[in-house]
Amino acid sequence: MKFIIKHEIKGRLRIHFVQERMSYEEADILLYFLNGLSNVTEAKVYERTADATVSYTEDRQKIIQALKTFRYEDIQVPANVLESSGRELNAKYQEKLILKALLHYGRNAFLPYPVRAAYIALKSVKYIWKGVRCLAKGKIEVPVLDATAIGVSIFRGDVKTAGSVMFLLGIGEILEEWTHKKSVGDLARSMSLDVKKVWLKREEQEVLVDASEIEPGDVVVVHMGNVIPFDGEVAAGEAMVNQASLTGEAQPVRKQKYKYVYAGTVLEEGELEIKVKAVMGATRFEKIVAMIEDSEKLKSSVESKAEHLADRLVPYTLAGTVLTWLVTRNTMKALAVLMVDFSCALKLAMPISVLSAIREAGQYKITVKGGKYLEAVAEAKTIVFDKTGTLTKATPTVKEVVTFGLGNEDELLRIAACLEEHFPHSMAKAVVDAAKKKGLDHEEMHSKVNYIVAHGISSYIEEKKVIIGSYHFVFDDEKCQVRPEYREKFDRLPEEYSHLYLAVDQELAAVICIEDPLREEAADIVRELREAGIENVVMMTGDSERTAAAIARKVGIEEYYSEVLPEEKAGFIEKEKAAGRKVIMIGDGINDSPALSASNVGIAISDGAEIAREVADITIMASDLHEIVTLRYLSRSLMKRIHTNYHSIIGINAALILLGVGGLIQPTTSALLHNMSTLAISLKSMKNLIEEEKL
The missing domain is CATH 3.40.50.1000 (HAD superfamily/HAD-like)
Structure with missing residues (x-):
């Protein structure tokens, strides 16, 4: 790869890549590559200029050498990295904002007044029509206020005010849409599936295979406690399926033969054989996005109260406008009230605050x-x-297998792994991993496996009942016994480990000692x-x-x-x-x-x-628990920001109304200051909360 070092200080390089243009995908691949270098602490890639900045700790030559051999086609980037980068989305909305500002100020500077007035009048139709439609539904909400402010300004011939109001409303809409799409997209992608292995039914046997090998028409087996990996039709079995991740419904739904199931839903009870229809749940992303966007239950009560308050304030703003005109008979003072409404800022700043907080949480892998x-x-x-x-x-390990006369360590560990691999639990994974390390491969030697939540597993091998689980399950529920000659050995089990008990035909066969650090x-x-x-x-x-x-x-x-x-x-x-x-x-x-x-x-x-x-x-x-504390501080900072925004909006707009009614500022100035304050509060709401907390 050809590149030029444009600027360099100790520990930091600015590099220009010699190519005609850099696509969004290429920029993401390059960023992924740079962040993967062991001595790189931070990297940024700018696709517009084909530049990159690289901060590093030591061994500058290692970075130079890596870049010399770098080729886009050689780098294997996980699909989710490219999908979730947001680079293209951010560039699109940045361009929208710049273009809107250039067109607005360009029209004011270069278009003759009659042409500009005609354009603004034509553009105002959209806002006025929205207000009319809102009134037709029997609602007096923000669109009515916007329509009235713009309509009165046009009627008075004050096209400059009308144009400014529409421009700032447009800027606000772009910012809200940008933040909303980015946050919802990130959230939906983080909720998307990452299933690596599935149980494929092949010739009446369950075979563990990579999820990528599954094709439409294959039959997969899903055991209790697992996520359904694909959209499909139930081929056999009966189960209760939790669909909350897609539909939001709290109660599990019964699924049986010929019923349809969806990727990402959870099998709570029972077992299903599913004939795959859509590989990797092709439509799941769109379903999640729709659920997030439509689900009012996901909004915080503070956010909902602010939005409801915003709608309730609209009639009072209109009433205040009429009252001011009746008392003063001054259209300019009445317009000062109309140009300043609380609802616009409340409706814009609150959702942006919450969505930005969700986005910021994502930066901490939450x-x-x-x-x-x-x-x-x-x-x-x-x-x-x-x-x-x-x-x-989350990675317990098997430290010892203590046997009690019904087989050797390896044989009993093989049986335990054969049973445990069907069910999702860190202890089960420890047993399976221990068998793999010892090279204890096995065929499915048991009959149907039954999992009793928080207790253990039971099955049959060669007509002998085999159970594995907790002390309570093995000895109290299943009434298994320890042979008298092994009682002393049983009493001397190492206390520093967690114990998993394996019994065959009501007799204890082994205790698997697991270190749970x-x-x-x-x-x-x-x-x-x-x-x-x-x-x-x-x-x-x-x-x-x-x-x-x-x-x-x-x-x-x-x-x-x-x-x-x-x-x-x-x-x-x-x-x-x-x-x-x-x-x-x-x-x-x-x-x-x-x-x-x-x-x-x-x-x-x-x-x-x-x-x-x-x-x-x-x-x-994240790999440790410190993010729980981060989450606590982020959440408290969000609530503080929402309350601060609320008081700022009320205070600023009340002051503007008083100044306007007092004749100290013109309606045009009121509208400008109101919209600028709304924009400023919204932009401030997009700043990271944790960084703000540290300042």
Whole structure:
């Protein structure tokens, strides 16, 4: 690749790439390549000038050498990186804003007054027609106010004011549309599927294959707790499917043979064989976008109140205009009231604030499904942590397999992996990974696998019942026994590990000891959450009292509950809500989904079960828990910004009305100052909240 170093200081290069033009896709590929270099700390690519700036730590020559060998066609960029860059969208709206400003000021500078007046009068028809249509529906809302202000100005021959009002309204519409499309697009893409492996039914056997190998007409098997990966028709089975991620409906829907299912919905109970119709859920992105745009329930109550207040203020503004004219008989003073309305700024600034906050959360690898949930995070007083995969790392590992006379370690680990690979849980993944490391390949040796949430798995191998799961499931529910000669060995099981019990024909065969290492940042997170205003930090786990007490002590949590079932987690959250406290639930497993649904805001960790991510209101994709604290501060800053905007809008516009009625400023000036203040507040609302908080 040919390039020229245009400018250089220590640790930073500005490079120009020698090519006719750089496309948006090429710019994204180059940025992906530069960010992938080990010593690059920051890179920016400017497609218009075919330039790039690169900040680096050391070894300048390494960057130069990499750029010399760089070719666009050699770089394999993940599809989602190109789709979600937003580069083309941003360029499109920047051009729209520049073009609108150039045309507006160009017309004022070069067009003769009669031509300009005719153009503005013609353009005003669109706004006046919107106002008329709004009145025809029996509503007195913002379009009526805009139409009245523009119509009265045209009637009085004040085309300059009418033109300025329409120009600033147009700028506001472009900014709102730009922010809305970017935020909704980012949110929809982050909610899109990332399914890598699926169970393909082939000759009556289930075979684990790459999702990319599936074609329309193939039959895939989806087990309980997994996300349905493709649009398709049920070929066999019966199940309850949670479709909230697409339709917003809270209750799961029964699906059976010949019923249609959609990619991204979650199989809560049962099992389905699905004949694939659309590979990778081809229409899912559009469905999610439609759901986000149409779903009023995703708006925060503060945002909704502001929008409703905006509509309610319109009749008062019109009434104030008429009253001012009746009292003063001065058209200019009456127009001063009409030119300044509160509703325009309220309706524009509030949604932009929320959508910008959702976009900013995305920069920290946090996916938020609506402003409602940011408000809940800001107001929450209680936070509940599941232990496994949240306070502890999402990558537990098998440290030891203790056998009890029914087979050797490898054989029993092979059986455990064969059962566990069908179900989504970090403990199950640890068992499967351990078998792979030992090269313990297997065929599907068991019959139908039954999964009991928060308990374990049962099946049959060669007509022998095999179960694997918790102590409570194996010994209390299934009444399995430990042979007398192994009782002492059983009592000496290492206490520092979590235990997974495997039994064959009612006798304990093995205990798989799993190390569930605590996250290094866990204790700091608990402390920082308290500093951020969380009053009650709670841990709930299905593990034993011994394990739960040790973890709680290490991270500084005083209130914890051990050996709890999913419904008990949800029950605790309901009690907290009944006491008037807003609750955040953080979990990663299939057994956390009831609690995630019950909480005011459910947060899922990205490495956890797919059902947890789908049911949750917020997903954290980052590698550690510090983003929970970031989310708390971002949410509180958003609420602060919304309230600040509200008071600014009320104060500025009230002052402008008083100045106009007092005759101190002209209606044209009122309109200009009103629209400029609206634009300024909207632009300020697009700034990053966390950076502002740090200043």
